[in-house]
Amino acid sequence: MAAVEGFNRAVRPGTFDPGSLDSCRAEGLDPPKSHWARPIDTPPYYGYPLRPGITFTYLGVTVDEQARVIMQDERPAKNIFAAGEVMAGNILGKGYLAGFGLTIGSVFGRIAGREAARRATA
Numbered sequence: 001m002a003a004v005e006g007f008n009r010a011v012r013p014g015t016f017d018p019g020s021l022d023s024c025r026a027e028g029l030d031p032p033k034s035h036w037a038r039p040i041d042t043p044p045y046y047g048y049p050l051r052p053g054i055t056f057t058y059l060g061v062t063v064d065e066q067a068r069v070i071m072q073d074e075r076p077a078k079n080i081f082a083a084g085e086v087m088a089g090n091i092l093g094k095g096y097l098a099g100f101g102l103t104i105g106s107v108f109g110r111i112a113g114r115e116a117a118r119r120a121t122a
């Protein structure tokens with residue numbers, strides 16, 4: 001209850017617009033809520049458990065077309081290969097297409113596996 005009352009006190013008047021970064025903010029909260037802040041004062045209330053996950057970080061290692069990891073000297077490692085999330089930034093710099101996560105893992109997993117086997121049996 002104290003958390004809700006504190007939040008409500010922090011809410012500043014604004015014009016609510018769920019479709020844009022509106023002017024409804026709450027002052028003095030940590031982390032700050034810069035938009036869509038509205039007092040919680042009208043029932044009915046609903047609670048939902050949230051379990052966030054990271055789909056992409058867009059960061060990770062760089063690979064070449066053989067899935068070899070590019071090292072700091074900008075040369076490909078002979079025996080380090082990467083596939084999937086850890087190298088997805090090579091394919092997607094931003095945004096997302098449905099199914100791309102598993103596609104990147106499958107396609108580069110096959111390439112990395114093939115190249116690692118080739119290296120191991122050379």
Ligand SMILES: Cc1cc2nc3c(=O)[nH]c(=O)nc-3n(C[C@H](O)[C@H](O)[C@H](O)COP(=O)(O)OP(=O)(O)OC[C@H]3O[C@@H](n4cnc5c(N)ncnc54)[C@H](O)[C@@H]3O)c2cc1C
Pocket residue numbers: 053054055083084085086098099100101102103105
């Ligand atoms: C909520 C959510 C929804 C998604 N929906 C889709 C979708 O609909 N379609 C789609 O294509 N993609 C989707 N993705 C993305 C997709 O799930 C991922 O891109 C894919 O699972 C990545 O596979 P990966 O093998 O590269 O990495 P991961 O599946 O993350 O596997 C990495 C593994 O390494 C292990 N690990 C980490 N550190 C260590 C360590 N030090 N030692 C040993 N093991 C370690 C981890 O425990 C994990 O098992 C979704 C992702 C999320 C989070």
